[in-house]
Amino acid sequence: MKLWSQYFVPTLKESPADAEIASHKLLVRAGLVRKLGGGLYTYLPLGLRVMQKLTQICREEIERGGGIEVWMPHVHPAEVWEAGPRWAAAREIMFRVDHAGAGKGRSKEPEYVLGPTHEEVITPLVKTEITSYRDLPKNFFQIATKFRNEIRPRFGLMRAREFVMMDAYSFDASDEGAIKSYHAMKAAYEAFFRRIGVTAIAVEADTGVMGGSFSHEFMVPAEIGDDDVIYNEESGYAANREKATSGLVPAGLADAAPAGATEEFATPGVVTIAALEAAPYAVPADRQFKTLVYVGDGKPFVVILRGCDELEEAKLGALGFTLFRPATAEEIEPVLGTKPGSLGAVKGTIRNPSALAGVFADHAIRLIGNGTTGANKDGFHLRNVNVARDLAVTKFGDFRRVRPGEPDPKSGQPLKVRRGIEVGHIFKLGTKYSEKYGAAYTDDQKQSHLMVMGCYGIGISRTLQAVIEQSHDADGIVWPWAVAPFQVLVCVLDPQLPEAMDLARKLAATAEAAGADVLVDDRAERPGVKFKDADLIGIPLRLTIGGKGLKEGIVELKWRTKKDVEKVPVAEAAARLGAAVSAAK
Secondary structure (H helix, E strand, C coil): CEEHHHCCCCCCCCCCCCCCCHHHHHHHHCCCEEEEECCEEEECHHHHHHHHHHHHHHHHHHHHCCCEECCCCCEEEHHHHHCCCCHHHHHHHCCEEECCCECCCECCCCEEEECCCCHHHHHHHHHHHCCEHHHCCEEEEEEEEEECCCCCCECHHHECCEEEEEEEEEEECCHHHHHHHHHHHHHHHHHHHHHCCCCCEEEEECCHHHCCCEEEEEEEECCCCCEEEEEECCCCEEEECCCCCCCCCCCCCCCCCCCCCCEEEECCCCCCHHHHHCCCCCCCHHHEEEEEEEEECCEEEEEEEECCCCECHHHHHHHCCCCEEECCHHHHHHHHCCCCCCCCCECCCCCCHHHCCCEEEEHHHHHCCEEEEECCCCCEEEEEEEHHHHECCCEEECCECCCCCCECCCCCCECEEEEEEEEEEEEEEECHHHHHHCCEEECCCCCEEECEEEEEEEEHHHHHHHHHHHCEECCEECCCHHHCCCCEEEEECCCCCHHHHHHHHHHHHHHHHCCCCEEEECCCCCHHHHHHHHHHHCCCEEEEECHHHHHHCEEEEEECCCCCCEEEEHHHHHHHHHHHHHHHC
16 A cells, blocks of 8 residues: 555646657656656656556566566677677667777777667577577567667657567477467467457568568557558458558469550650659559669669559568668669659660669559550650560569558458557567577487577567557546556545544555555545546546545445446445455456
């Protein structure tokens, strides 16, 4: 039991000026956190209590899923990252720290980085400690502070420079074992989010800089979410925007026959899809080929889409480039022969085809069959361009952004879209890291094999705010029982009356004995102030004791999720309160 007057709950009437979303406003107004700087927050007592509860529930479910807890350093020698597979891709998001002696006459001092995740630490550790198949599988996890050099921190804990995360790493002797570990962790995640009272959807996701063969994100639906979830309730299909596919292109679609010889025609000043749609050309966007040029690992490559489609850039990661970016006009012209606006990939029109790393086409261009594209000459396009006959395609793939209403790849029913907050991510890594660090084991035939890995993360601090974003109303936070900083608030309207405080302590002890954390509001404040604060901080169950009520022989019970107030005889209050707590647990 805590007494409000002796505790620290600095609530605010007004929202901070830099808070853009409801959950960020409530984090500060309810006295959970205070900002130190961009993306850096101090957790005040209420916020810390929620973090501790989230952490403990997470720990319990990960351990139930086979995890073994460890603790790894936050500061890493850069050389261990340089030896791994993602240094080039990850270094820009990492805080980098020079040795204290650097620049003072000491040469070759190591550089350090602050860890955003710990694959580069745990894999070399396991390499030295585990060498036999008898010691596999293993799954190590920690719940610790992580760091990301976020260029534009915003939305409070949603996009912070310092954050708390559960990160776990599984090591298996086979691909089958790795899949089993993956599904065990997926089940642990589902149990964690279920226990904390949050709706979280597991969606297929892009593996990004982590690499690996497949992954799932856990998304909390929210309008201010940082990603789109493409889904269909009937089939159960769900994927984030970067991974989503659709049934737009039918399986087994036959290539269209050529509609005639390609024909060059003048298009002076036409450098956009929209301009070619307009008179006098009137070529619909879905009959145009859009030609984009990127640079992957230093070499240009071409991507072809329908003119009506948008590139989902993350899908280019499937091409195997470590780093890729849009090419500049200066990089494009020596290869294709023209500036952006008249680009195409028709055979024989590319000035220097040997300079390209490839020409990659989205499957949906086959729906065009015969269409229009740039002639690689300023002010000219080509019509009657046939996909199979004319385009210099190296490989087809899925590169376009899926739109709502397209057919679900499972059921054919229309896909829907909603925003979501990513709170967890799981990856099947395969041997990407074990190969780089030499993490191998010996089987029962004395043969050496690489360990098959998985990695898993839950943003604990981000989940705290996601709970608020999903569970609040106009008056404040509405905490789910399991993660509320306190589950019962005993609000004493007349704390100067000894009988009121005596009853408050007795009922608080009853609630604690039933398994609730209890806060007693013994402040010398007006009832209206106390009730507003109670709703703001969102404690699930409020018990009100006042001098007037005691004269009438009653106390009041009110759930944060309900409008009605129950009047309970004092003689029955302890039993009713105990039963309410037991039922809510």
